[in-house]
Amino acid sequence: MLGVNGLELVIVHIALSWEPGRVALFVLGVVGVVWVLGVIATLHKCPHVISDRELRLRPVFAASVRVPVGDIESVRAITRSRSLKRVAEIIDGDTLVFEESSSSNVTVDLRVPLEVDLGRGGAGAVRRIDFWVDEPAVAVSAIRDRIRQGD
DSSP states (O other), X not given: OHHHHHHHHHHHHHHOOOHHHHHHHHXXXXXXXXXXXXXXXXXXXXXXXXXXXXXXXXXXTSOOEEEEGGGEEEEEEEEEEOOOSSSEEEETTTEEEEOBTTEEEEEEEEEEEEEEEOGGGOXXXXXXXXXXXXXXXXXXXXXXXXXXXXX
């Protein structure tokens, strides 16, 4: 995406001869590049984290959710594709979904309902959380290890 934005800047500059339009589109292109860089930075700055006590999910542009490890019943790698309106949303009344590119690839089932408030994404008690990680097998293994340590 970043490469496409950079290429777009060059092509528009060459192809458009009307100077005010060229300047306006150049400014919009630079804003787009900065926005993409910001998204990439947040992916590295705010990763999901598992500790001895909690799983902390921090999706891009959404509220952080803390799940006590003792409340996790099971975890599995399963890819689901949806097209939700928001990055974070409660669906089916009891499933919290954190999507990336309209997909999630890890599912955590909870022993007890977890109260979450996502603002416009909804609020309520959830029993399942679907989210995206870069390496689902590694994430599932790490979460299972923490669950076993807590038993």
